[in-house]
Amino acid sequence: xxxxxxxxxxxxxxxxxxxxxxxxxxxxxxxxxxxxxxxxxxxxxxxxxxxxxxxxxxxxxxxxxxxxxxxxxxxxxxxxxxxxxxxxxxxxxxxxxxxxxxxxxxxxxxxxxxxxxxxxxxxxxxxxxxxxxxxxxxxxxxxxxxxxxxxxxxxxxxxxxxxxxxxxxxxxxxxxxxxxxxxxxxxxxxxxxxxxxxxxxxxxxxxxxxxxxxxxxxxxxxxxxxxxxxxxxxxxxxxxxxxxxxxxxxxxxxxxxxxxxxxxxxxxxxxxxxxxx
Amino acid sequence: xxxxxxxxxxxxxxxxxxxxxxxxxxxxxxxxxxxxxxxxxxxxxxxxxxxxxxxxxxxxxxxxxxxxxxxxxxxxxxxxxxxxxxxxxxxxxxxxxxxxxxxxxxxxxxxxxxxxxxxxxxxxxxxxxxxxxxxxxxxxxxxxxxxxxxxxxxxxxxxxxxxxxxxxxxxxxxxxxxxxxxxxxxxxxxxxxxxxxxxxxxxxxxxxxxxxxxxxxxxxxxxxxxxxxxxxxxxxxxxxxxxxxxxxxxxxxxxxxxxxxxxxxxxxxxxxx
Numbered sequence: 001x002x003x004x005x006x007x008x009x010x011x012x013x014x015x016x017x018x019x020x021x022x023x024x025x026x027x028x029x030x031x032x033x034x035x036x037x038x039x040x041x042x043x044x045x046x047x048x049x050x051x052x053x054x055x056x057x058x059x060x061x062x063x064x065x066x067x068x069x070x071x072x073x074x075x076x077x078x079x080x081x082x083x084x085x086x087x088x089x090x091x092x093x094x095x096x097x098x099x100x101x102x103x104x105x106x107x108x109x110x111x112x113x114x115x116x117x118x119x120x121x122x123x124x125x126x127x128x129x130x131x132x133x134x135x136x137x138x139x140x141x142x143x144x145x146x147x148x149x150x151x152x153x154x155x156x157x158x159x160x161x162x163x164x165x166x167x168x169x170x171x172x173x174x175x176x177x178x179x180x181x182x183x184x185x186x187x188x189x190x191x192x193x194x195x196x197x198x199x200x201x202x203x204x205x206x207x208x209x210x211x212x213x214x215x216x217x218x219x220x221x222x223x224x225x226x227x228x229x230x231x232x233x234x235x236x237x238x239x240x241x242x243x244x245x246x247x248x249x250x251x252x253x254x255x256x257x258x259x260x261x262x263x264x265x266x267x268x269x270x271x272x273x274x275x276x277x
Numbered sequence: 278x279x280x281x282x283x284x285x286x287x288x289x290x291x292x293x294x295x296x297x298x299x300x301x302x303x304x305x306x307x308x309x310x311x312x313x314x315x316x317x318x319x320x321x322x323x324x325x326x327x328x329x330x331x332x333x334x335x336x337x338x339x340x341x342x343x344x345x346x347x348x349x350x351x352x353x354x355x356x357x358x359x360x361x362x363x364x365x366x367x368x369x370x371x372x373x374x375x376x377x378x379x380x381x382x383x384x385x386x387x388x389x390x391x392x393x394x395x396x397x398x399x400x401x402x403x404x405x406x407x408x409x410x411x412x413x414x415x416x417x418x419x420x421x422x423x424x425x426x427x428x429x430x431x432x433x434x435x436x437x438x439x440x441x442x443x444x445x446x447x448x449x450x451x452x453x454x455x456x457x458x459x460x461x462x463x464x465x466x467x468x469x470x471x472x473x474x475x476x477x478x479x480x481x482x483x484x485x486x487x488x489x490x491x492x493x494x495x496x497x498x499x500x501x502x503x504x505x506x507x508x509x510x511x512x513x514x515x516x517x518x519x520x521x522x523x524x525x526x527x528x529x530x531x532x533x534x535x536x537x538x539x540x541x542x543x544x545x546x547x548x549x550x
Contacts, residue, residue, distance in 0.1 A: 042292045049296030119285045126289035130505045
């Protein structure tokens with residue numbers, strides 16, 4: 001209650017002015033950082049446009065899960081400039097010119113976490129909306145079996161995954177004032193942990209008999225293990241003919257959404273303590 | 278921020294031109310799913326009409342269940358393509374060739390193959406003409422949604438009425454190069470229960486015509502694509518317009534453009550005489 005009250009007080013005191021300062025600073029940050037995001041968006045638009053026109057449905061799921069690794073590494077590269085500012089002391093210039101620490105951190109969240117998490121999914125949605133919007137809300141089925149979840153779910157999973165990974169990797173980078181840690185976190189989240197998870201799950205399902213596995217089949221277990229940190233992989237591994245498919249898709253999307261929300265809140269309240277040179 | 282979001286929208290729309298242009302020059306091949314490959318014939322009759330012309334009548338097995346079982350992939354327009362393949366060597370012997378898609382009540386029992394007298398064949402001809410749904414000789418492609426709605430109520434079948442000329446020989450029909458018999462004579466012998474004639478006619482009936490049903494999907498850019506494209510562009514420009522009034526200094530190109538338009542307007546106004 002007290003935190004809500006203090007937030008409301010803060011907003012009443014400097015609400016719109018603060019918001020304006022956040023937007024101005026995030027626009028300034030993006031001025032030099034938007035170009036790589038434009039390039040990735042353009043590439044995604046061409047590839048997804050072609051995939052929709054030529055009905056390469058498998059491309060959508062496989063390409064997203066693989067290529068997003070490179071995109072995330074690129075975004076962390078762009079966003080980790082905040083760590084440079086912190087180490088070099090440039091942050092003091094901004095803080096001395098009337099920008100509070102909350103405003104500073106929120107302008108960076110807007111520029112390097114929220115903006116790419118909206119821009120890249122938009123570059124997938126726009127060609128689909130233009131070419132054939134039905135695909136967004138139609139289950140992709142072949143011979144009665146769901147081969148891929150709804151595309152809007154994929155796009156939502158992509159947004160959540162970008163929010164999660166960017167928040168964690170840039171947050172850890174700021175806390176430890178180490179750019180390499182930010183890179184390491186994103187590589188761990190996108191490559192190493194999913195790989196280890198799949199090996200462990202495969203081993204578990206190999207060792208335990210179907211009697212002990214019960215309802216937790218290989219794909220269901222893997223989906224639940226992926227869900228907290230990689231929603232894209234989580235919905236990709238689910239099998240279309242699973243009778244509990246809808247329930248598991250819901251879990252795959254809702255668990256990371258809650259974690260992403262909590263992560264951003266923690267990022268704002270916890271990471272700003274480390275904004276001292 | 279809003280500026281960069283609007284730019285992403287504009288970039289996405291402009292770049293979408295690339296796959297659309299490619300699809301105009303290299304259209305995606307229509308995907309075909311054979312849902313009832315070579316449908317069986319439930320009824321195959323050879324007869325002679327009152328003028329002595331040989332008449333062949335076919336009704337295929339119903340394929341409503343196959344249509345209802347087939348789930349189309351999302352987002353594309355589908356149609357059912359019905360192809361009737363015949364093995365007639367000499368097309369000049371055809372007097373009349375009627376092809377229909379008929380919708381019979383479900384559980385209609387039809388099972389016959391062989392010769393039949395003209396008087397008994399009448400009931401089948403009346404049934405075909407009464408229940409015909411589409412004339413396949415004019416249009417053999419049916420919208421999937423329409424076909425599905427009929428298939429849920431009735432049994433879809435293909436019906437063929439082939440009326441040949443009197444002087445038709447067996448060699449005109451199939452690759453019976455050495456059988457130079459007249460078809461009318463063979464049928465009249467068959468009606469008189471000649472075993473050889475019946476065996477020969479059964480072979481002709483089973484091999485002369487084959488039915489195929491395909492499900493074809495197609496996608497091409499239409500007027501709606503351009504409408505949607507301009508709508509997204511309009512949204513992007515509205516966002517830019519709103520953001521321009523918030524802070525015009527961020528849009529130097531827009532300020533220059535507005536100044537140039539104002540200057541050209543003021544130049545075009547002639548001084549009062």
